Amino acid sequence: xxxxxxxxxxxxxxxxxxxxxxxxxxxxxxxxxxxxxxxxxxxxxxxxxxxxxxxxxxxxxxxxxxxxxxxxxxxxxxxxxxxxxxxxxxxxxxxxxxxxxxxxxxxxxxxxxxxxxxxxxxxxxxxxxxxxxxxxxxxxxxxxxxxxxxxxxxxxxxxxxxxxxxxxxxxxxxxxxxxxxxxxxxxxxxxxxxxxxxxxxxxxxxxxxxxxxxxxxxxxxxxxxxxxxxxxxxxxx
Amino acid sequence: xxxxxxxxxxxxxxxxxxxxxxxxxxxxxxxxxxxxxxxxxxxxxxxxxxxxxxxxxxxxxxxxxxxxxxxxxxxxxxxxxxxxxxxxxxxxxxxxxxxxxxxxxxxxxxxxxxxxxxxxxxxxxxxxxxxxxxxxxxxxxxxxxxxxxxxxxxxxxxxxxxxxxxxxxxxxxxxxxxxxxxxxxxxxxxxxxxxxxxxxxxxxxxxxxxxxxxxxxxxxxxxxxxxxxxxxxxxxx
Amino acid sequence: xxxxxxxxxxxxxxxxxxxxxxxxxxxxxxxxxxxxxxxxxxxxxxxxxxxxxxxxxxxxxxxxxxxxxxxxxxxxxxxxxxxxxxxxxxxxxxxxxxxxxxxxxxxxxxxxxxxxxxxxxxxxxxxxxxxxxxxxxxxxxxxxxxxxxxxxxxxxxxxxxxxxxxxxxxxxxxxxxxxxxxxxxxxxxxxxxxxxxxxxxxxxxxxxxxxxxxxxxxxxxxxxxxxxxxxxxxxxx
Numbered sequence: 001x002x003x004x005x006x007x008x009x010x011x012x013x014x015x016x017x018x019x020x021x022x023x024x025x026x027x028x029x030x031x032x033x034x035x036x037x038x039x040x041x042x043x044x045x046x047x048x049x050x051x052x053x054x055x056x057x058x059x060x061x062x063x064x065x066x067x068x069x070x071x072x073x074x075x076x077x078x079x080x081x082x083x084x085x086x087x088x089x090x091x092x093x094x095x096x097x098x099x100x101x102x103x104x105x106x107x108x109x110x111x112x113x114x115x116x117x118x119x120x121x122x123x124x125x126x127x128x129x130x131x132x133x134x135x136x137x138x139x140x141x142x143x144x145x146x147x148x149x150x151x152x153x154x155x156x157x158x159x160x161x162x163x164x165x166x167x168x169x170x171x172x173x174x175x176x177x178x179x180x181x182x183x184x185x186x187x188x189x190x191x192x193x194x195x196x197x198x199x200x201x202x203x204x205x206x207x208x209x210x211x212x213x214x215x216x217x218x219x220x221x222x223x224x225x226x227x228x229x230x231x232x233x234x235x236x237x
Numbered sequence: 238x239x240x241x242x243x244x245x246x247x248x249x250x251x252x253x254x255x256x257x258x259x260x261x262x263x264x265x266x267x268x269x270x271x272x273x274x275x276x277x278x279x280x281x282x283x284x285x286x287x288x289x290x291x292x293x294x295x296x297x298x299x300x301x302x303x304x305x306x307x308x309x310x311x312x313x314x315x316x317x318x319x320x321x322x323x324x325x326x327x328x329x330x331x332x333x334x335x336x337x338x339x340x341x342x343x344x345x346x347x348x349x350x351x352x353x354x355x356x357x358x359x360x361x362x363x364x365x366x367x368x369x370x371x372x373x374x375x376x377x378x379x380x381x382x383x384x385x386x387x388x389x390x391x392x393x394x395x396x397x398x399x400x401x402x403x404x405x406x407x408x409x410x411x412x413x414x415x416x417x418x419x420x421x422x423x424x425x426x427x428x429x430x431x432x433x434x435x436x437x438x439x440x441x442x443x444x445x446x447x448x449x450x451x452x453x454x455x456x457x458x459x460x461x462x463x464x465x466x467x468x469x470x471x472x473x474x
Numbered sequence: 475x476x477x478x479x480x481x482x483x484x485x486x487x488x489x490x491x492x493x494x495x496x497x498x499x500x501x502x503x504x505x506x507x508x509x510x511x512x513x514x515x516x517x518x519x520x521x522x523x524x525x526x527x528x529x530x531x532x533x534x535x536x537x538x539x540x541x542x543x544x545x546x547x548x549x550x551x552x553x554x555x556x557x558x559x560x561x562x563x564x565x566x567x568x569x570x571x572x573x574x575x576x577x578x579x580x581x582x583x584x585x586x587x588x589x590x591x592x593x594x595x596x597x598x599x600x601x602x603x604x605x606x607x608x609x610x611x612x613x614x615x616x617x618x619x620x621x622x623x624x625x626x627x628x629x630x631x632x633x634x635x636x637x638x639x640x641x642x643x644x645x646x647x648x649x650x651x652x653x654x655x656x657x658x659x660x661x662x663x664x665x666x667x668x669x670x671x672x673x674x675x676x677x678x679x680x681x682x683x684x685x686x687x688x689x690x691x692x693x694x695x696x697x698x699x700x701x702x703x704x705x706x707x708x709x710x711x
Contacts, residue, residue, distance in 0.1 A: 067705050070696050077696050081689060097398050118394040133667035133675060135708065136701035141688040144678035150391050153679050154624050157592040158652045160675040161571050162663035173410075173647075178395045189399040193370035201370060201397040204381035205390050214378040215318060222307050222314050227373035231304050234372065334635050355631040387628050410647075415632045426636035430607035438607060438634040441618040442627050451615040452555060459544050459551050464610035468541050471609065 005032050006039040014187060015046035022055025025105055027063040028113075030076070033083035040090045047195055048187060049094060051117055052101040061108025061131065084109065085140060088116040095199045097190050101183045102126045107165075111176075112143040115150065118202060120177040121186055122168040128176055129165040151175045194226050242269050243276040251424060252283035259292025262342055264300040265350075267313070270320035277327045284432055285424060286331060288354055289338040298345025298368065321346065322377060325353040332436045334427050338420045339363045344402075348413075349380040352387065355439060357414040358423055359405040365413055366402040388412045431463050479506050480513040488661060489520035496529025499579055501537040502587075504550070507557040514564045521669055522661060523568060525591055526575040535582025535605065558583065559614060562590040569673045571664050575657045576600045581639075585650075586617040589624065592676060594651040595660055596642040602650055603639040625649045668700050 005021040005028070017039055019026035028036070043049045053059055062084075070077035091098060091113075100114035102122040108131045114120050130147070132139045139160065148156045155174045159166070171177045179186060190198070200217050207214065221227060242258040242265070254276055256263035265273070280286045290296055299321075307314035328335060328350075337351035339359040345368045351357050367384070369376045376397065384393045392411045396403070408414045416423060427435070437454050444451065458464060479495040479502070491513055493500035502510070517523045527533055536558075544551040565572060565587075574588035576596040582605045588594050604621070606613045613634065621630045629648045633640070645651045653660060664672070674691050681688065695701060 064705055064708070067696070067701065071698075071702050074693070074697065077693050080696075081692055097394070118398065119391060133671035134704065136668035136671055136698065136704040137695045138671060138674040138688070138692045139678065140692060141678055141681065142683065144675070145681075145683050148679060150389050152624055152649050154593060154649065154652045156679050157571070157676070158660075160679070161592065161667065161672055162660065163667055164663055174649075175389050175391065175411075178391045186395075186399065189401055193398065193400055194373040197370035197373055197375060198398055200375040201381070202394070204376065204378055205385060205393050205397070207378065207382075209379065209382050214375070218318055218375045218377060219311070219314050221374045222304070222317070223311065224308075224373065227304065228308050230371065230373040231301055234301070334631070355635065356628060387626050412626050412628065412648075415628045423632075423636065426638055430635065430637055431610040434607035434610055434612060435635055437612040438618070439631070441613065441615055442622060442630050442634070444615065444619075446616065446619050451612070455555055455612045455614060456548070456551050458611045459541070459554070460548065461545075461610065464541065465545050467608065467610040468538055471538070 004035055005029070006035050008039045008042050010046065013047035013191060015043040015049045017043065017049060017051045019051075019053040019059055022053070022057065024063065025057035025060035026053040026055070026110070027060040028109060029063040030066040030069070030080050030083075032063075033080070033087040037083070037087040037090045040087065040094060043094065046096060048096055048190055049098045050101050050183065050187065051091075051098065051113065053103065055104075056125075057104040058100070058102040058106040058126070059110030059113055060105055061110050064135070067135075081140065084112075085142065088112055088143070091116040095202065096195070097198055097202065099183065099186065102177065107131055111147075112140065115143060115146040118205075119179070119186070121179040121181065121183050122171060122177045124168050124180060126168040126171065126177070127165050128171050129163055130159045131163045133160060134163040194230065196221060196224070196226060241272055242266070243272050245276045245279050247283065250284035250428060252280040252286045254280065254286060254288045256288075256290040256296055259290070259294065261300065262294035262297035263290040263292070263347070264297040265346060266300040267303040267306070267317050267320075269300075270317070270324040274320070274324040274327045277324065277331060280331065280333075283333060285333055285427055286335045287338050287420065287424065288328075288335065288350065290340065292341075293362075294341040295337070295339040295343040295363070296347030296350055297342055298347050301372070304372075318377065321349075322379065325349055325380070328353040332439065333432070334435055334439065336420065336423065339414065344368055348384075349377065352380060352383040355442075356416070356423070358416040358418065358420050359408060359414045361405050361417060363405040363408065363414070364402045365396075365408050366400055367396045368400045370397060371400040431467065433458060433461070433463060478509055479503070480509050482513045482516050484520065487521035487665060489517040489523045491517065491523060491525045493525075493527040493533055496527070496531065498537065499531040499534035500527040500529070500584070501534040502583060503537040504540040504543070504554050504557075506537075507554070507561040510561040511557070511564045514561065514568060517568065517570075520570060522570055522664055523572045524575050524657065524661065525565075525572065525587065527577065529578075530599075531578040532574070532576040532580040532600070533584030533587055534579055535584050538609070555614065558586075559616065562586055562617070565590040569676065570669070571672055571676065573657065573660065576651065581605055585621075586614065589617060589620040592679075593653070593660070595653040595655065595657050596645060596651045598642050598654060600642040600645065600651070601639050602633075602645050603637055604633045605637045607634060608637040668704065670695060670698070670700060
């Protein structure tokens, strides 16, 4: 890649990660995944991260221009899988809320990127398709798992087996996005809440049924300064 | 608490657990959880339990008046967590169908109470919000797990991170309630069915993939008197 | 049974399994499950399998005429459970996409049959009910598990506890079917895709979070001939 395609900018407490390759509808080249992991690492001290695409697209998926190389070079295709996984999981593991703000096309690995965020909010013109079967490849196991967690095994099969594109309203109905509309009210609602609470709740969603550590976090927060301050503020209203 | 806030009444085979503190929109004081566990224990011989609130509210959540004490007293906050868990799990483990009938506000721990029931039916004016992040606290791990099981990880993140209130129709769409409407037809449909079947099916939903014990229960019911009686009744219709 | 009730036919790459007992709304007699397992075994070399019912019904469920025998004969009821399980799991494990095309009634074990397919597409007149509690029996543990995976524990409780019938639109809303409409476009979309991709993706949906074997399959497909051919075809368009 001649230049970086991920731009991390800050607006106060909010970090924004922009896929900035609009001439290719923000398709991600093989070299882009390490760049994404690096950009996510820079966002750690923000209170919230928004992921969105430049131009009128979220992400067209992995850049197909790299695929002839994958065919020739086994090391390159292993590196592709490993670096994509590392970047997506680094995003998933950020301790602050992450929002994918999806306009226009969101295809293939672009859906995996959106699913690595906690929340997905789409504009009315967003379109989603998961297309590996169309080009004779597979989809990473962890991302299939995340898809099943969001939409269930039946809709996962439908999306993966047909590779069909669906619109924002259908994505909302089946659970691939949580909201359709503008991102500003969502960001404002989250920023009004307590950061330590948000971190504990994000951890709780990621965990399974039982985790003793979460009990002690629950006790610590309920006995803390911030809870006292917020209760007092509520009482005065 | 000056008086009991949970009333358990009986109407034939149906037990009704009423949150009876309408002046506080049925907010549950710290001492109320042990009382709830006790009341649930009295309902064991009913065929079905309905949980609802007095006045035009289901439950405003945990009573915030107790929180200054939690800040001062570590033992009190641990007791709060443990007694809330014990009460909710005792409700969850009742061997008969349980229905949360939700009118008006259902907030914070009130949602955990509703999620401890098998089914949630809401009136059109019901409103739901899970608000720990608003007041700088967390939410019990098991209740986050139940939320994820009902609405998926994405909508769980949205509800927990924003603390936003949603109405009955949206709660229905995302899976936080199963029905919107009156509770009577639901109760009648369940009471028409066989109690031993209902107990086996409730157990089956709670269990994971495999459980050999369930196979023997399946065989026993299919060979039993009640199945014979019901088949004969069906044949005569 | 006087004659076979499952017919397996072929139309090019598509296998069709027809429940052909329209005079009983395709109710499945106890002896039918072994027949089903056999028919599924014949479909292994197709690229896709459609399961549907003759006449205007999908399947009325297990044939209740067998139930008096189950009461008398313990071996018969165990055989019923084991053979039903084996048939449904053989269908589930077919390595090609399977579609239940549901017209009219789909009740009891008919729902288990539909859930053993990857995808469920219903006509507008389809009706679904899971009725064991009505006749005093239980439902196989694995099929309850599949129901919970598709519709969540709350809607599973509602369907199992009430035994109520729901229509196609409601089945779509809660996730019991993935599509309402005609089956032809769905079949065409899947057949246009790569068979090795479909097999890998079907396996990925069935697996849990991590499976190292899937990584190597991912690498193999991305380096394969078929991916190269499909990419070249895409490039030419």
